Amino acid sequence: MKDTLITNNVLQASVAENVSLIKSIQEQYFTQVEGLVMRSITAGRDLKTLTDELEQRYCIARRRAKFIANDQNNKATAQMARVRQQSLGCKKARWRHTGGGKHPRESHVAADGKIFDLNKGLYIDGKWIFPGELPNCGCIGEPIIPGVDDENDD
Numbered sequence: 001m002k003d004t005l006i007t008n009n010v011l012q013a014s015v016a017e018n019v020s021l022i023k024s025i026q027e028q029y030f031t032q033v034e035g036l037v038m039r040s041i042t043a044g045r046d047l048k049t050l051t052d053e054l055e056q057r058y059c060i061a062r063r064r065a066k067f068i069a070n071d072q073n074n075k076a077t078a079q080m081a082r083v084r085q086q087s088l089g090c091k092k093a094r095w096r097h098t099g100g101g102k103h104p105r106e107s108h109v110a111a112d113g114k115i116f117d118l119n120k121g122l123y124i125d126g127k128w129i130f131p132g133e134l135p136n137c138g139c140i141g142e143p144i145i146p147g148v149d150d151e152n153d154d
């Protein structure tokens, strides 16, 4: 893959931002945690090792560690998908609520089928957000391929 380096930089930037939002870990450990999260993602979503490390190194309760491991992997995966879509020339995507979660957000169910800008996200519950980036959000963005899926949505 030609874009491995770019992808890696993008991933690193996403992970750094996501890790900085973890409230149960002290800031001084963020760089370490970024490394652990990166390894978990590049190992193909190794949630168990990451959960173990978070629990043991930072004394985080198992349930919380599990949640963080899952959340960090989901966010990075969603962000990478978006960057990939943009690198393929897509500017917009269609929000898809996948119905995977046990407690879907009503606002996300309502967003199903809406078109959003891949740079901006969709305005939901008072914020511009992207699919799959909120905790336990299983929504995805279906890329709209220019010239193939064009529609008059402007």
Ligand SMILES: [Zn+2]
Binding pocket: 097, 105, 108, 131, 132, 136, 137, 138, 139
């Ligand atoms: Zn959602």
